[in-house]
Amino acid sequence: MSRIALITGATSGIGKATAESFADAGIDLILCGRRQEKLDEISRKLSSKVKTTTLSFDVRDKGSVAGMIGSLSDDWKEIDILVNNAGNAHGLGPLDEGDTDDWDAMIDGNVKGLLYVSKVVIPLLLERGKGHIVNISSIAGKQTYANGAVYCASKAAVEVISEGMRLELTQHGIKVTNVAPGAVETEFSLVRFKGDESRAEKVYDGFDPLQPEDIADAILYAVNAPGRVTIADITILAGAQSAATVIHRK
Ligand code: NDP
Numbered sequence: 001m002s003r004i005a006l007i008t009g010a011t012s013g014i015g016k017a018t019a020e021s022f023a024d025a026g027i028d029l030i031l032c033g034r035r036q037e038k039l040d041e042i043s044r045k046l047s048s049k050v051k052t053t054t055l056s057f058d059v060r061d062k063g064s065v066a067g068m069i070g071s072l073s074d075d076w077k078e079i080d081i082l083v084n085n086a087g088n089a090h091g092l093g094p095l096d097e098g099d100t101d102d103w104d105a106m107i108d109g110n111v112k113g114l115l116y117v118s119k120v121v122i123p124l125l126l127e128r129g130k131g132h133i134v135n136i137s138s139i140a141g142k143q144t145y146a147n148g149a150v151y152c153a154s155k156a157a158v159e160v161i162s163e164g165m166r167l168e169l170t171q172h173g174i175k176v177t178n179v180a181p182g183a184v185e186t187e188f189s190l191v192r193f194k195g196d197e198s199r200a201e202k203v204y205d206g207f208d209p210l211q212p213e214d215i216a217d218a219i220l221y222a223v224n225a226p227g228r229v230t231i232a233d234i235t236i237l238a239g240a241q242s243a244a245t246v247i248h249r250k
Pocket residue numbers: 008009010011012013014015032033034035038057058059060085086087088089109113136137138139180181182183184185186187188189191212
């Protein structure tokens with residue numbers, strides 16, 4: 001029987017690549033993000049392989065999160081896999097110069113948004129006594145870097161929430177996997193630098209960065225592991241990367 005996955009942040013980057021690899025594996029998809037036109041495009045492309053549906057909402061808006069996921073038909077509510085991927089960094093600078101709107105966007109999106117989605121989906125998994133939650137953290141959640149304290153804090157929170165979820169949910173047959181990528185070439189840096197393409201490109205200069213497909217491969221591995229196996233935590237760095245801020249550039 002085919003499985004159903006709900007993926008947040010499926011319009012781009014890691015979430016989109018995960019949707020594509022899940023579709024290749026025959027997993028039906030609930031594709032979530034704010035940009036409906038992108039959701040439609042991805043849904044159209046993948047609907048030749050699996051069943052797809054889309055939900056457009058901002059994870060920071062708890063009313064929309066509950067309303068949109070609650071609006072799924074009973075068939076679609078039989079979710080097997082939740083990928084909590086939606087998130088971004090906003091800005092890179094010292095705390096005393098920090099933009100509080102950027103802080104709100106990161107804490108509200110990366111942390112509270114993940115919690116809002118999980119609060120609605122966990123009861124659906126509990127009802128069925130099985131499921132798998134994959135939380136996308138970051139190497140930034142394990143290693144703090146200067147000028148990124150708030151983003152790093154938001155991802156450290158994801159690491160702790162993953163642990164808490166695993167402690168609460170394993171007894172109910174629900175697995176929790178925390179995935180911590182290093183430098184992945186997506187829209188991430190463009191968003192962090194507010195559309196400044198030249199600044200964003202520099203992040204990936206002089207080395208071969210991770211591609212979103214590399215992270216999708218690891219997520220698929222985790223959700224395909226046999227019942228006796230829990231992949232608790234995966235850290236994936238670029239080949240030229242040895243720590244969050246240590247990258248060997250040519
Ligand atoms: P992208 O910017 O390419 O993708 C981010 C996704 O999140 C988009 O689909 C976006 O969709 C969605 N999103 C962002 N904010 C919200 C929101 N408030 N409500 C709903 N959806 C939202 O970046 P990545 O693919 O790189 O990022 C995915 C995850 O991976 C993030 O959690 C990021 O922190 C993490 N990560 C990224 C790394 C990297 O180097 N790229 C490394 C480690 C972790 P839309 O705009 O349509 O809403």
